[in-house]
Amino acid sequence: MRIRFGLMGFMMVGHLGAFDLVLDVGHTPKQSGAMSATCTQEYQYNRTLATHVDRYVRQHSGINVVLNSSQARPEISFRDRYASSYGKDLFLSLHHDSVQKQYLHFDVNGCPSSTHGLGFSLFVSRKNPYFSASLAYAQKIGVQLIAQGLHPSTHHSEPIAGENRELADAALGIYLFDDLKVLKFAKSPAVLLESGVIVNPWEEQVVRTEAYQDKIAKAIASVENP
Numbered sequence: 001m002r003i004r005f006g007l008m009g010f011m012m013v014g015h016l017g018a019f020d021l022v023l024d025v026g027h028t029p030k031q032s033g034a035m036s037a038t039c040t041q042e043y044q045y046n047r048t049l050a051t052h053v054d055r056y057v058r059q060h061s062g063i064n065v066v067l068n069s070s071q072a073r074p075e076i077s078f079r080d081r082y083a084s085s086y087g088k089d090l091f092l093s094l095h096h097d098s099v100q101k102q103y104l105h106f107d108v109n110g111c112p113s114s115t116h117g118l119g120f121s122l123f124v125s126r127k128n129p130y131f132s133a134s135l136a137y138a139q140k141i142g143v144q145l146i147a148q149g150l151h152p153s154t155h156h157s158e159p160i161a162g163e164n165r166e167l168a169d170a171a172l173g174i175y176l177f178d179d180l181k182v183l184k185f186a187k188s189p190a191v192l193l194e195s196g197v198i199v200n201p202w203e204e205q206v207v208r209t210e211a212y213q214d215k216i217a218k219a220i221a222s223v224e225n226p
């Protein structure tokens with residue numbers, strides 16, 4: 001891990017060993033998050049992406065990665081999520097996005113769809129004990145996602161109930177979400193990534209592809225480099 005310590009008011013940042021990354025699979029099979037345009041649970045997409053990123057990072061970087069929700073124990077508690085971040089360099093929660101109810105249409109099967117939202121979003125909390133490091137990691141990931149050809153979302157800054165998020169960096173798709181529990185209570189720098197909007201029928205098909213998951217994985221693998 002990276003060691004942060006102060007000495008007579010002088011902050012030093014050292015680097016001992018590998019970069020320690022926690023990949024947090026958003027939601028659980030029972031609390032499965034958003035429903036996609038094909039009625040697929042968000043959790044399934046989060047799980048698939050996290051597994052893909054985990055494999056890529058192990059093969060292509062020196063990052064020490066922990067996937068904090070296993071197939072054997074997928075009903076992870078928030079307390080266990082927070083605990084998994086202790087002493088780590090970065091806690092990264094992986095999610096897929098939706099939009100507010102008024103923008104959704106439902107097909108005959110009850111599957112929601114909308115073209116209102118598109119693109120990735122990154123969230124950080126000013127209540128996280130390592131806010132500036134969290135923001136720096138979000139910026140690094142955002143820059144790399146854009147370099148991979150992905151586009152940041154804008155819909156979370158819309159001044160409506162449920163959104164109204166302050167943009168920390170519009171060009172990189174980074175929003176402030178101070179009371180987001182996994183970010184606020186994490187014991188390390190923490191970032192939440194909404195990697196694509198799964199109620200958008202076009203984007204749902206994109207996020208299913210290995211090519212897309214590779215782009216996300218490459219961006220995440222960049223965090224170890226200073």
Ligand SMILES: [Zn+2]
Nearest residue numbers: 026033095096
């Ligand atoms: Zn989610």
